[in-house]
Amino acid sequence: MALNPRTTHREFFGAPGAAAVMVLTVAVVFVWYFSCSASAGCQLPLTAAQWARIAAGAADYRAYVSPRAVAYYALWWLWLALLYFAIPAPRAQGVVLRNGQRLHYPINGLPSLLVTTAVAALAYAVRGAGPFLWIADHYFQLAVASLLFSTAQAAAVYAYSFRRRPARDPVLLALAGNSGNVLYDFFIGRELNPRVGALDLKFFNELRPGIMGWMLLNTSFALAQRARFGAVTNSMWLAIVPQLAYCIDTLVFERCVLTTMDITTDGFGWMLSFGDLTWVPAMYSLQARYLSFTPVRHSAPAAALIAALAVCSFLVFRLSNSEKNAFRTNPNSPAVRHLRYITTESGSRLLVSGWWGLARHVNYAGDWFYGLAQCLATGFATPMTYFFSVYFLVLLLHRNHRDETKCREKYKKDWARYCEAVPYMFIPYVI
Template sequence: MSTVAVDASGLKLLASNGKKPTNMPTEEGMKVDQKLDQHHSYEFGGPWGVTAIMTGFPILMYYFWICLWFYDGQLVHPHSVDGIKPFFARMLQHVREDAYPNAYAWKVYSGNIFFQLFLGWVMPGYKQEGLPVPSLGYKTLTYNCNALFSLYATMITAAVLHYTELFRLTDIIDHYGPIMTVAMIWGFGVSLGTYLQAVATGTQLRMSGNFVYDYFMGAALNPRIGPIDLKMWAEVRIPWVIVFFTAVSAACKQYETYGYVTPNVAFMCLATWLYLNACAKGEECIPQTWDMYHEKWGFMVIFWNFAGVPYTYVYSVVYMASHDPSKYRFSTPTYALMFTVLISAYCVWDAAMSQKSRFKMQTQGITTFRKTFPQIPGCIVQNPTYIQTSHGNRLLTSGLWAYSRKPNYVADWIMSFLWGAIVGTATPIPYFYSIFFITVLTHRCGRDFERCAIKYGKDWEEYCSVVKWKFIPGIY
């Protein structure tokens, strides 16, 4: 019987019985991993490109919010050269007066951050081993997956605060602008703190030598506070909790204003809860993903989790919370179709994510999986087929992954499109999520495929010949 040792940092030492696990790379694979763990070229346009992203995206967030809240969801712009200066003056005035990071906004946003940290520290969880990490000498990190307990503790706490009027949930949408500003400040600040901590402790990885670019991409791979893996904690506990409660806030506001909740807002409450609950109930699958295994924790990920996702993915909710329901009312068959497509896309997305992650767990010798609600049929592939690579890894060719290299991306994008389509043609701004998302997914897919081509060589070519389609079978 094999034994394992765990050190004080939560790293599990592999192969303590003298045998190599099935997911450990070969010597050739280790050389490739060493190459991939070094900086070779700039992405996102290099230092100038990431500077443009870090300055332009917050500006875009303010612009869309102002258009939704103050200009009936229309994309306002100056109508003449002489109107440029007054236009920007109005925009800046809205930011100064309507999005100022006041003390209440700091209390609401920061209170949630510290509450989620507290829950992440004290709540019981399911212990899950991650994949071997090359930069850690192929050790694995152990993750305390307690997001599900934390989620329901948060929901109960929010309900108590709302009904006792200690904190009205409607304040989330009513103070959207100031809270969004605080979220941005948190995003920039945590990015800088994490970067400096990694450099100070000598744990930086794949550095380019350019501060701006490295700040954007990140320096640390697996920063932790006690039992909390910050990268995984932030991916689940911050953005999707805020997204869900923003939808709930809009529902509460509608009920207080009209005495009912529209099917459109109810749709967003369901859609956001499905996403949040899926991340929480399947949290043990996250350590097997590329985000945890390879992506560094820098501005690109941190700002997106702290501010980008929660304050750009819910533009439909912001619009519906500030406009009369007559502007986005649908017919009953349309509602039925949208709910059906949403649930269908969710099932495909959830099953695909589960199949891939649990296949990776199987290569680690993990065959018993926890049961949480809801379990999607086919979420675990029985007797999976795969391509054994010379690197040492296995590439899944069964289940949904037999038809597409990224079936999860397709389903995920369909859900993102529905999050905008729920307001119909009332305003184009909520469609930003799906437009931006497909750009990100396409770029990320290119990064992933390029990395796989280097990592697996001819085995990747064989895999592509077996699983021919990148996204949609028979189309692309």
């Protein structure tokens, strides 16, 4: 088999689907900003006047393409890239690649966050809330700056994938990104692990500029709410505390990302570049942005129920993922050696007890309900703040389909045995 075979199966129905996804996702960022703000309200369906305002706002690019915001965003990315190199860190090995190599990655995302948080705290001590209020007020200009940056990065990485390498060590392409169609390969990602020197672009972008940018936006929106209304409401805390905890959790378990499909399988193209740098911070901070201009105050029982849903769903997500990671790392560990499993013909072991005996993707269920709790924090005045739950459901169902397809092809009849032993996909006795 050739190291870089031509891609035959194309996700998203090929180039037309890729183009549609690019247009649709960018349009969602624009529509949700122009139709959900302090001046526009936040209601669906949109009126003709709102659509006209969106069209006018989108056409007036001078109102949201800010050189200052672009410069600040570039400095933000460069600052985190500097910490990637500057902070001493243990190095983790990735999975074995098709060419037999294993890449090494510095696991210093959490220290990078701590240093960045210390700098932000110092800025607050010296200058007060001013810099953070500027971020909240210029949220959309920063989102557009990230869009321009992520698109330029994707174009640069696509062009970089054609560089000359020795015949004995060619550029390793993603199996899904070598179709020969420029638009599709640009979107899906042509090179598997593009690196500029020691900077692994896919790994760096996955958890740092976007995840930490999301945290910074949430903090800024909370300060903006306090500046407008004199206090931070319980709804704001219910929205941002779980999100901050989620972000910190991803950085604490940073090395676990090395076995995810994003790192092991997908190329690094516009889809991941835009998703990491623009989509995550711009759309995932929607709840905090809404609450910054529409304060919601929950009763104590309602707040307790939302908090309980967040805590319970987070525990399902974290404990199930930790159990799987512990079993993969050392199945003879006292913590997991009691678990039952099926041994496949390929030698892999599939858990059929513990968390993974409840459902084949029980972690996805925990992840989704955790996001739903954050949406519930915004109340029920508008469906627009529930976009995250709807989008995340589609994302998880698509990821589940890819997982099931890959496992069915890899394990064949053993996968049928596994599905018989663990019949539920997400929630035991439900689905």
